[in-house]
Amino acid sequence: MGDCLRLCTAASCRSRGALALLENSDRPVKQVGCLGPCSEGPLAAMGDQLLSLQPAENESLGPTLEAALAKSREISAEEPFLKLQRRLVLARCGVVDPGCIHDALSQGAYQQLQAVLAADDPSAVIETVRRSGLRGRGGAGYPTGLKWATVAAMPGAHKVVVCNADEGDPGAFMDRTLMEGDPHTLLEGMAIAAFAVGAQQGYIYVRAEYPLAIERLRTAIAAAETHGWLGTAISGSRISFAIELRVGAGAYVCGEETALIHSIEGRRGVPRPRPPYPAEHGVFGLPTLINNVETFGNIPALLHLGVEAYGEGTKVFSLTGHVQRSGVLEVPMGTPLRTIVETMSGGAPPGRSIKAVQTGGPSGGCVPASALDTPVDYDSLKALGTIMGSGGMVVLDDTTNMVDLAAFFIAFSREESCGKCIPCRSGTVQLEMLLRKLLERRGNAADLSQLESLCHTVADASLCGLGQSAPKPVLSTLRHFRSDYLELLQLAEVAR
Amino acid sequence: MATLEQGFTELEPVLQRHGHQAQGLIEVLNRAQQLYGHLSEPLLRHIARQLQLPFSRVQGTASFYHLFRFAPPARHSCLVCTGTACHVHGAAQLLAELKAAPLAELGVELGSVRCIGTCSEAPLVVVDGAVWNHVEAGAVLKQLQELE
Numbered sequence: 001m002g003d004c005l006r007l008c009t010a011a012s013c014r015s016r017g018a019l020a021l022l023e024n025s026d027r028p029v030k031q032v033g034c035l036g037p038c039s040e041g042p043l044a045a046m047g048d049q050l051l052s053l054q055p056a057e058n059e060s061l062g063p064t065l066e067a068a069l070a071k072s073r074e075i076s077a078e079e080p081f082l083k084l085q086r087r088l089v090l091a092r093c094g095v096v097d098p099g100c101i102h103d104a105l106s107q108g109a110y111q112q113l114q115a116v117l118a119a120d121d122p123s124a125v126i127e128t129v130r131r132s133g134l135r136g137r138g139g140a141g142y143p144t145g146l147k148w149a150t151v152a153a154m155p156g157a158h159k160v161v162v163c164n165a166d167e168g169d170p171g172a173f174m175d176r177t178l179m180e181g182d183p184h185t186l187l188e189g190m191a192i193a194a195f196a197v198g199a200q201q202g203y204i205y206v207r208a209e210y211p212l213a214i215e216r217l218r219t220a221i222a223a224a225e226t227h228g229w230l231g232t233a234i235s236g237s238r239i240s241f242a243i244e245l246r247v248g249a250g251a252y253v254c255g256e257e258t259a260l261i262h263s264i265e266g267r268r269g270v271p272r273p274r275p276p277y278p279a280e281h282g283v284f285g286l287p288t289l290i291n292n293v294e295t296f297g298n299i300p301a302l303l304h305l306g307v308e309a310y311g312e313g314t315k316v317f318s319l320t321g322h323v324q325r326s327g328v329l330e331v332p333m334g335t336p337l338r339t340i341v342e343t344m345s346g347g348a349p350p351g352r353s354i355k356a357v358q359t360g361g362p363s364g365g366c367v368p369a370s371a372l373d374t375p376v377d378y379d380s381l382k383a384l385g386t387i388m389g390s391g392g393m394v395v396l397d398d399t400t401n402m403v404d405l406a407a408f409f410i411a412f413s414r415e416e417s418c419g420k421c422i423p424c425r426s427g428t429v430q431l432e433m434l435l436r437k438l439l440e441r442r443g444n445a446a447d448l449s450q451l452e453s454l455c456h457t458v459a460d461a462s463l464c465g466l467g468q469s470a471p472k473p474v475l476s477t478l479r480h481f482r483s484d485y486l487e488l489l490q491l492a493e494v495a496r
Numbered sequence: 497m498a499t500l501e502q503g504f505t506e507l508e509p510v511l512q513r514h515g516h517q518a519q520g521l522i523e524v525l526n527r528a529q530q531l532y533g534h535l536s537e538p539l540l541r542h543i544a545r546q547l548q549l550p551f552s553r554v555q556g557t558a559s560f561y562h563l564f565r566f567a568p569p570a571r572h573s574c575l576v577c578t579g580t581a582c583h584v585h586g587a588a589q590l591l592a593e594l595k596a597a598p599l600a601e602l603g604v605e606l607g608s609v610r611c612i613g614t615c616s617e618a619p620l621v622v623v624d625g626a627v628w629n630h631v632e633a634g635a636v637l638k639q640l641q642e643l644e
Contacts, residue, residue: 011612011613011614011627012614012616012617014627015614015617015620015626015627015629016617016629038614038615038616038617039616041616167613168610168611169611170578170579170580170581170583170610170611171579171580171581171611171615172611172613173611173613173614173615176613208526208563209609209610209611209612209613210612210613246522246523247522247523247526248522248561249522249525249526249561249562249563249564250561250562250563250610251560251561251562252610263522264519265518265519266517266518266519266520266521266522266523266557267521267557268556268557268560269560269561270560284519318613318615320580320581320615320616320618321580321581321584321615322584326581326615326616327616358580361580392580394580394581394584396584400584405583405584408580408583408588409580412610418560
């Protein structure tokens with residue numbers, strides 16, 4: 001196994017020419033998913049050795065794989081970016097061929113599902129998940145065990161398990177990484193969840209912007225059905241579970257669970273008030289369990305390790321922005337932010353310094369450089385006025401204008417608002433106008449206080465998570481970078 | 497009424513997979529756009545009939561989602577990624593500069609996309625499905641002129 005060259009052909013390395021290298025190669029090559037430091041791509045690996053095939057500046061790639069390998073640069077396993085990771089969810093990503101179920105099976109895929117089916121005790125599975133303290137990795141952090149127990153307790157013979165793979169936050173690509181790199185781990189996690197809550201039907205709702213993830217999921221679902229890991233009488237048991245893929249059509253709000261349900265049902269992706277929660281009244285009115293890709297991805301590792309060895313678990317982050325080394329990394333829960341953005345990723349480009357780290361996308365906020373020692377966990381980030389979010393992390397250097405960034409996110413939310421409730425529909429428009437006014441140096445102190453109070457109105461009065469969290473980027477930058485706003489007011493004063 | 501009887505036979509497999517049920521609407525719309533390039537009115541009416549839905553429901557659903565289009569695409573498409581990582585690497589300016597260029601004369605339709613998740617290559621554009629990395633407006637224009 002270790003002797004075969006592995007080449008990353010996931011979206012990022014693919015866009016850097018990995019497929020051309022694959023075509024111009026005489027040696028056997030195994031296609032794998034993400035190897036981690038995307039900014040060094042295209043990436044290859046041999047055994048434990050990670051190789052960057054990136055050409056030097058002013059040189060071009062290849063043209064053959066041999067030529068690229070001859071000029072490759074090894075990325076040492078001792079480098080913090082690799083060494084400080086703890087890969088549970090992504091354990092097989094970059095190792096296994098995502099298009100080949102035999103390879104996945106030979107490396108332990110579906111073994112936890114088999115063990116769970118053999119033990120035939122759904123409540124024990126739920127109890128393990130509950131004791132582990134696993135919380136939803138999609139961003140909100142709802143306790144997973146509690147959610148499973150709620151759905152399991154619902155009456156009725158028909159239930160549904162949904163995987164939310166509508167990874168819409170810009171700058172977030174953890175879920176894409178797992179779906180492209182090791183889809184069988186996701187399918188196994190979903191099947192275990194289905195067994196635990198008593199569901200027969202599953203859906204993966206994946207965004208259309210991820211064509212390769214869609215293709216690999218389709219292949220994986222078909223292969224799992226052929227090998228008896230999905231479908232009727234899984235692995236000779238009395239359990240049946242089928243998974244259907246549903247492809248989105250470019251609506252960010254469909255990441256909200258009630259909107260997602262409507263979209264699966266073939267309707268406009270408009271949220272509705274809760275309760276009833278999906279656990280009670282979900283897809284087609286059936287009790288429905290909805291978890292994010294990474295949450296399901298944790299399940300096989302958790303069952304394999306057991307609650308004690310699993311510990312606090314991990315979080316996968318996609319690190320981008322003004323940082324020397326960007327890509328995907330999985331770290332122990334509670335790792336200080338500074339370790340991630342400075343030690344592991346090399347900090348800001350030469351001559352610049354980190355101003356803030358944005359987490360949680362349009363629903364999140366900024367952590368100022370002064371608070372970089374904060375451990376990355378749900379509650380610490382919440383205390384700083386941001387959220388863990390799904391795992392997108394954008395590093396911002398000292399050239400960034402935080403008001404411009406706030407306006408960027410508000411424009412995003414304004415565009416993606418479904419229009420159902422007025423606070424979100426009109427509020428985001430007004431917030432953007434106020435921010436533009438400030439940016440164009442036409443603002444005054446009254447605009448600033450109106451901006452602040454309108455933020456609270458939109459957050460308090462909106463129907464769903466999109467509107468409720470849309471003002472967060474503004475509130476967070478007002479809290480930590482008020483001077484950026486005041487500077488614009490002063491400039492406006494001078495202009496008058 | 498020739499257009500109403502237009503075949504759209506290529507759509508039959510996806511309609512059958514969903515048992516001509518309303519719940520398959522978005523899957524059917526996705527496939528229809530893939531096959532025919534855009535969702536014309538005759539096509540939407542055909543889908544409405546096949547799924548036994550009012551035309552308004554089909555059009556209302558299709559118009560909700562950003563990726564559905566109702567006019568034929570140009571020969572080429574150029575989508576500027578406007579995700580966060582691309583934004584902090586100058587995507588707004590890139591988009592503005594490309595907007596000012598006579599792209600229509602080249603048969604190129606300019607649009608934007610919200611993050612394709614390969615942020616290490618920011619800023620980037622997606623041209624006819626292929627990703628061009630670390631771009632600036634001048635180089636994109638030059639390469640667009642060389643298309644075909």
